[in-house]
Amino acid sequence: DQQVKQNSPSLSVQEGRISILNCDYTNSMFDYFLWYKKYPAEGPTFLISISSIKDKNEDGRFTVFLNKSAKHLSLHIVPSQPGDSAVYFCAAALNTGNQFYFGTGTSLTVIP
Amino acid sequence: SQTIHQWPATLVQPVGSPLSLECTVEGTSNPNLYWYRQAAGRGLQLLFYSVGIGQISSEVPQNLSASRPQDRQFILSSKKLLLSDSGFYLCAWSAGSLNEKLFFGSGTQLSVL
DSSP states (O other): OOSEEOOOSEEEEETTSOEEEEEEEOOTTEEEEEEEEEOTTSOOEEEEEEETTOSEEEETTEEEEEETTTTEEEEEESSOOGGGOEEEEEEEEETTSSOEEEOOOEEEEEEO | OOEEEEEOSEEEEOTTOOEEEEEEEESOSSOEEEEEEEOTTOOEEEEEEEEETTEEEESSOOSOEEEEEETTEEEEEESSOOGGGOEEEEEEEEOOSTTOOOEEOOOEEEEEO
């Protein structure tokens, strides 16, 4: 049972434009949300996170938005750069801090 | 600073052979440790996690097992590999407190033939 879902397997965006990656979750007990970036044959690297007490967190070109009532979060990348091309995973953690559940990933391609 | 080591990077094994993947973490004590698998075209599936020595929680029934013989060592094993065990295996650690990040190793690409 997939508790964290990324319904768009792929996304293509022109360089300089905004990339919006979406994620939905089903478990209302999730307390903390994270986005990871992954290149082929490498481990995922942390991008940005948000606690459930916030609805927005910004770090440079990356902003994560959380809509708890809709059980939805999104990652905005502005402006998109070719180096942003990778697979992006959203993840959700329970308030115990012990378990992290990942979505199926969205492959972002930024076209120069 | 904390580092996580995972080996080997690539492994090709015949069906029915045993498996042992090892992961160690340096620079921290009493971490939470995790094994994930990314199968072809799929997301990251949590296989096992451990909050302490000898404490293993399994998320999915499968042909694999995990052990934590030391505080910063996590081992993924199988007695007899199946074709369906092929995938990209990732070890990860976190500090275990609330709102802590998960840090991943570089992964092992396992091909079962």
